[in-house]
Amino acid sequence: MAPRYYTTPIYYVNGDPHIGHAHTTVMGDILKRLNLMRGDDTFYSTGTDEHGQKNQEAIEKSGMDAEIYLSKLSDRFRELFDRLNIQYDCYIRTTFESHKTVVTKVLAHLHEKALIYKKDYTGLYCVGCEQFKKESDLDGHGNCPDHQRPPIKQTETNYFFKISLFQDWLKKWLMSDDNLIQPLFYRNEVLAMLVEPLEDLCISRPKSRVWLGIELPFDTDYVTYVWFDALLNYITNVGYGISSDFDKWWNNSIHLMAKDIIKTHIIYWPIMLKAIDVAPPSRFRIHGYWVGEGGQKMAKSLGNVIEPNDMIDLVGPDGFRFYLAKSMGGTDAQISKALVLSTYNTDLANNLGNLHSRVVKFVDKRFAGRVPPKTRTFPEDRALQEYVAEKANETVMNCDLISIPNLIATSLEIADRLNLYFNDAAPWKMVKIEEEKERVHSVLYAMLDCLRMLFELLTPVIPETASKALVSLGSKPVGVAAARHTFLPDGLRQHATFGEIVDLFPRIDN
Ligand code: ME8
Secondary structure, eight states: OOOEEEEOOOEEOSSOOOHHHHHHHHHHHHHHHHHHHTTOOEEEEEEEEOOHHHHHHHHHHHTSOHHHHHHHHHHHHHHHHHHTTOOOSEEEETTSHHHHHHHHHHHHHHHHTTOEEEEEEEEEEETTTTEEEOGGGSOTTSOBTTTTBOOEEEEEEEEEEOGGGGHHHHHHHHHSOTTSEESTHHHHHHHHHTSSOOOOEEOEEETTTOOSSOEETTEEEEEEOHHHHHHTHHHHTTTTTTOTTHHHHHTTEEEEEEGGGHHIIIIIHHHHHHHTTOOOOSEEEEEOOEEEGGGOOOOGGGTOOOOHHHHHHHHHHHHHHHHHHHHOSSSOEEEOHHHHHHHIIIIIIIIIIHHHHHHHHHHHHHTTTBOOOOSOOOHHHHHHHHHHHHHHHHHHHHOOGGGHHHHHHHHHHHHHHHHHHHHHHOHHHHTTOGGGHHHHHHHHHHHHHHHHHHHHHHTTTSHHHHHHHHHHTTOOOOOSSSOOOOOOTTOSOTTOBOOOOOOSSOOOOO
């Protein structure tokens, strides 16, 4: 039982949660559930990043009390994640006292080690990124490429963390393991950022300008830079400095994120950890960016922004989870209402739902709502069960963030094969012939048993519907406790009584 600690980024609360926030958090949930199926002990954290200039500007714009605003927005993220059936173990808010304690302790420690110093500085600040930018980071028009706005020139006295001391260590560490960063091409992006000498990291903001943050323990005129604060959530969540379980989780940490925040995670964060003598993260798993249909960046002005709650209203939490899981690997993917709807109708209603309904309803009618007993197993039927078991075991064992779409592809391939098998075997013809009775039982049992394995395999992606499907077959939903789940033929009890048979994915005409 290898422990695993999965994290999502913690999200800014300067607006409502959007599709990208839903995506990373659903993927983390799928990975957590897959790990539990593998019998691995898993801890999963997500939450909200509630400090810094960007959030502060949103609060000021809202005219609301800061605490009320932050709670309200953080709750919106949590409500979305609850609607999406996310089984997080920890929902961190950086405004929690437990987190402030960690940030303060780390800052005091680095200050004592003389790794923090004060100086005057002039830089170009992008509030959208919450980062200083170099001229070379900007596009031809002097804009931040991610936010399409020019950064603001800032001259201030601030505290700096001597990250430049760790550059050589960082480079060596990045090259030490090809599995550290996946997809691997993101490592090249990080290495390219390390060609030039690293500038020390500005880790403070004067309170006179930014009041929303954690006060520096060694200078009360300043708050902590939001990224320095936020990154530390990853160790707060697993009890840094207070829990004996800290090493167990931290030594198996896997950070999930999109490609937008690799610099802070793969450059600043490991250095922060190294400086406080904590091991660097074990893995970084990076996905692409959601863009609108046709590849356009999503923007309110283009009218192509997809709201996650609208998608859940449209196709249900499982329909939406399925679309996200199917469509996004390591590079960008497209989303629109029409794409979500057509995937739902094609893959879920017409393929999986229809397959389930045909088989289960047929057996329900002919065998009084029970799994038919086998008196003989025909080799071709057994071969079908073995094929499904093997595919399912292999998929669960090998699934990682960017191969989640393979899980869907394999499931659809299995569903196609089962549909064909059912058509070719045509049990509705055989059932009328007395000599074919044994074969009919064998075929139908195999079909139901394969459906059982198929819905077990899909449980991490569509947990609610897969459970309904498994109950309808007279089987049990896959448990949520860590216990290795092996796919084996003949796991469905003969004579088992069917549960309620529901239309899993009713077609949606729109
Ligand atoms: O960066 N496609 O928060 P954030 C895919 N608070 N994923 C997307 C996406 C898109 N179009 N847009 C956002 C922050 N995401 C910091 C993180 S962590 C210590 C602090 C997802 O609200 C994706 O996971 O801007 C991305 O990395 C994250 O949201 C950024 O969220």
